Amino acid sequence: MTGVWRCMLAIMVLMCVCLWDSGEAVGGAVSRPRPQRRPRKKPKVDPIDVTPPAQNIDIQRMTGIWYLLNTASKCSFLINHGTKVEPTVMNLTLNSASDQTLFVSTKTRHNHQCWEILQVYDLTPTPGRLTLKGARPELNTEIVIGETDYNSYAIMYYQKHGKITLKLYGRSVDNLSEPMLTKFEQLAAKQGFGLAYLFPFPTYSHCGDVDQDHVINCVPTC
Structure with missing residues (x-):
């Protein structure tokens, strides 16, 4: 009988050891943290606060003809072809609807x-600030009418991808005053544009009527 009890005791001890081992293994599996996927990075959108604050612009007085007189930009197209720019005229019209x-x-x-x-430029709640919408919000062009007297000159800032372009417009090609050009150069210098990045535009031989075949809707690169 003593041998039988010893045998049964040995079997019970062996079962307890097995159960204890299996319980620890299960517990270890449950407590082990699962690997987690890293969250996808959100696409970077450049801030649009590089341009100066707009004046309290009366957009109605900005409508009409403006001749492009000078541009400050580090646009690759202008850097490579700045000596071959063509006379350019802009006409602003408020949407009647x-x-x-x-x-x-x-x-x-x-x-x-x-x-x-x-x-088409969308007006924003801030007078003097406009938006030219791209295919996606990060491709929008933000436009600020920095300075103007409505009758002779206007200085406009264009920003896309955090890069700035300044443009000097005149109501006429005949009112190119030295103080106006000096002011534009000073504002361009504040944005990091030296004389090498200033591109004067021709003030003669502007386009008149255009054939319908040569009318396009697009977003210029500069």
């Missing part, structure tokens, strides 16, 4: 032919 959009017609030459580029 909605006071929240501004129609923009830009006429210039390309390959010795006159072209008209049509765009």
Whole structure:
């Protein structure tokens, strides 16, 4: 009998050891943290606060014809072809059906032919700040009318992907005053544009009427 009890005791001890081992293994499996996937990075959107604050612009007084006189930019196209820029004229018209959009017609030459580029600027709650919408929000172009007297000159800032372009417009090609050009150069210098990045535009031989075949809707690169 003693041998039988010893045998049964040995079997019970062995079962307890097995159960204890299996319980620890299960517990270890449950307590082990599962690997987690890293969250996807959100696409980077450049801030749009590089441009100066807009003046309290009366957009109605900005409508009409403006001649492009000078541009400050580090745009690769202008750097490579800045000496071959063509006379350019812009016409601003408020949308008669909605006071929240501004129609923009830009006429210039390309390959010795006159072209008209049509765009729509959305007005923002801030007077003097406009938006040219791209295919995605990060491709929008933010526009600020920095300075103007409505009758002779306007200085406008264009920002896309955090890069700035300044443009000097005049109501006429005949009122190019030295103080106006000096002011534009000073504002350009504040944005990091030296004289090497200033591109004067011709003030003669602007386009008149344009054939319908040469009217396009697009977003210029500069």
